[in-house]
Amino acid sequence: MTPHPVYLQKLEKHIVLKTALTLFLSIVLMIASQPPAYAESISLPGFSVKVPDGDGWSRVKSGNDTVRYERKSAHELSMLEFTTAKIDESVSDETFLKETELTLERHFVERGLLSRHYNYTHNKGVACVVYDAIIRQKTKEAGLEFRKGWICRLPTDKSRMARLEAIYLAKSRSVDAERVFLELADSVLGTVVFVKPTN
Numbered sequence: 001m002t003p004h005p006v007y008l009q010k011l012e013k014h015i016v017l018k019t020a021l022t023l024f025l026s027i028v029l030m031i032a033s034q035p036p037a038y039a040e041s042i043s044l045p046g047f048s049v050k051v052p053d054g055d056g057w058s059r060v061k062s063g064n065d066t067v068r069y070e071r072k073s074a075h076e077l078s079m080l081e082f083t084t085a086k087i088d089e090s091v092s093d094e095t096f097l098k099e100t101e102l103t104l105e106r107h108f109v110e111r112g113l114l115s116r117h118y119n120y121t122h123n124k125g126v127a128c129v130v131y132d133a134i135i136r137q138k139t140k141e142a143g144l145e146f147r148k149g150w151i152c153r154l155p156t157d158k159s160r161m162a163r164l165e166a167i168y169l170a171k172s173r174s175v176d177a178e179r180v181f182l183e184l185a186d187s188v189l190g191t192v193v194f195v196k197p198t199n
Contacts, residue, residue, distance in 0.1 A: 041193075042067050044084045046154035047162050050191040051080055052184070078181065079167040080188060089159035093127035096161075100129045100151050111145065112136040126194050128152035132182075143171045146178060148185040156195045164189055 041048040044067065051057065051069050057080075061068040068081040087096065097120045108116055116133035128150050135145040149165030166185035170177060 041191075042082060044082055044162070046084060046156055046160060047152075047164075047192055047194045049082055049164060049188065049193070051188060075171050076177065077169040078184070079165075079169075081163070081165050081167065083163040083165075084154070084160055085163070086159060087153070087161045093122065093153060096153050097127055097129055100161075101131075104129070104131055104133075104151070108133050108135060108147075112138045114144075125155040125197070126152050137169075143169055144173060145169050146181055148182065148189070150189055150192070152194070154194065156197050162192075162194070164192055 041050050044065065056071040056073075057069050058071070059067065060070045061081075065085065066081065066083045068079060070080075071078045091099070101118050104118070105113075105116070112135050114134045114136055117131065119130045121128045121130055129152075130150050132148040133146070135147070137143050137145050146168040147165060149163060151161055151163045154160045154162055166181070166188060168178070168181040
């Protein structure tokens with residue numbers, strides 16, 4: 001039995017529409033999954049890192065040892081801060097990691113620690129403490145402070161460390177806003193490149 005011509009026309013239209021919709025959704029998903037645009041690299045002694053381009057970010061501090069970016073809105077503030085500083089050259093990497101964790105813990109507790117996680121990494125000669133924390137601020141305008149960062153001993157100079165940190169301040173909790181912050185922090189921290197030893 002041969003299908004009716006009207007039925008065939010409707011079937012063809014349905015297939016064309018379905019194909020077009022599938023193609024459209026594929027393009028939308030591809031665009032949405034692209035990493036954020038970045039500006040030029042920020043370089044400090046021993047490492048470089050890239051920061052988001054536009055989207056309300058502005059450089060508020062720039063020096064030989066510290067670069068900080070901020071993005072403000074009515075109820076929240078996001079910051080990206082990159083710092084290098086002197087440390088005790090004589091201590092081992094293991095001691096550096098433990099002392100760094102203890103220093104972070106004291107700092108977070110003083111500020112109103114709610115939760116935190118620490119991990120040690122030692123990838124390709126770079127000893128790092130990777131951390132995140134949630135803090136209830138002890139200020140007049142009490143709010144929440146989210147931090148995610150890395151503190152690493154520079155592979156080319158054992159007497160210096162690098163701190164790369166993303167900070168998000170908000171009046172109250174928002175799961176969506178926190179997820180966006182964590183994704184941003186991961187994307188920025190993931191661009192760090194440490195100067196490699198020459199020998």
